Amino acid sequence: MKNTVYAKAKECTEAISVENFAVLLARHFTTFYPQVTAAVVNIVEKPWERVTVDGQQHIHGFKLGSEKHTVEVTLKKCGSLSLTSGIEGLAVLKTTKSGFEGFIRDQYTILPETRERMLATEITASWRYHFKHISDLSSKSFCFTKRYQDVKKVLEATFFGPQNVGVYSPSVQNTLYLMAKAVLNRFQEITSIQLQMPNLHFLPVNLSSKDNPSLVKFAHDVFLPTDEPHGTIQATVTRSLSKL
Numbered sequence: 001m002k003n004t005v006y007a008k009a010k011e012c013t014e015a016i017s018v019e020n021f022a023v024l025l026a027r028h029f030t031t032f033y034p035q036v037t038a039a040v041v042n043i044v045e046k047p048w049e050r051v052t053v054d055g056q057q058h059i060h061g062f063k064l065g066s067e068k069h070t071v072e073v074t075l076k077k078c079g080s081l082s083l084t085s086g087i088e089g090l091a092v093l094k095t096t097k098s099g100f101e102g103f104i105r106d107q108y109t110i111l112p113e114t115r116e117r118m119l120a121t122e123i124t125a126s127w128r129y130h131f132k133h134i135s136d137l138s139s140k141s142f143c144f145t146k147r148y149q150d151v152k153k154v155l156e157a158t159f160f161g162p163q164n165v166g167v168y169s170p171s172v173q174n175t176l177y178l179m180a181k182a183v184l185n186r187f188q189e190i191t192s193i194q195l196q197m198p199n200l201h202f203l204p205v206n207l208s209s210k211d212n213p214s215l216v217k218f219a220h221d222v223f224l225p226t227d228e229p230h231g232t233i234q235a236t237v238t239r240s241l242s243k244l
């Protein structure tokens, strides 16, 4: 199997997107082997970025960026196709314009509402394209790599808001929904998007106690990053069928 992947990579005469390479492999396995009825191909592309040294792009130097580009292709022998692209590990943080308010309270709720906190998360996203059959791809020269970059830009722009003022987020849930909606509104060829956004807390340090109320006077200036516990907020938002 792995030798086939190497050989198929060697056959590519130019750099192609991970999506197109996944389709190429799936097409090979479903056409070459009579006993194969369907192929599922997953690829993770790591973001090696050319480094800049003394203001100039280095001729052969690269450094590894953080978030990864993922793809899953399922192709049946009959040509029926499912194609999903995604991002893994896109870590983002904003230092203000975030709160958590308007949530349901019951007798066990002790969390106070707030309109001022830090907001940090690590976004995992995957979006499904509308291509339903392998023939839908050959007719168009769709650029998956460009679309991946564009989706990432829309997710980030919605999360952060305009560069000079930002945008207020009343909850991770609200921001997640707006991010998903922005992607569906902008890109008609995307039919649904799933987002996972764990709430990564940076808690303001406070050393005051009842006995010693001003041990150290902190004022939202030192923050403790906590690993656990945190909620993982996730949702899948799908375009309504009537709009397809």
Ligand SMILES: O=c1[nH]c(=O)c2[nH]c(=O)[nH]c2[nH]1
Pocket (backbone or CB within 6 Å): 099, 100, 111, 170, 171, 172, 173, 199, 231, 233
């Ligand atoms: O944006 C948030 N959503 C939650 O569901 C949640 N839960 C919590 O403790 N803090 C937060 N913040």
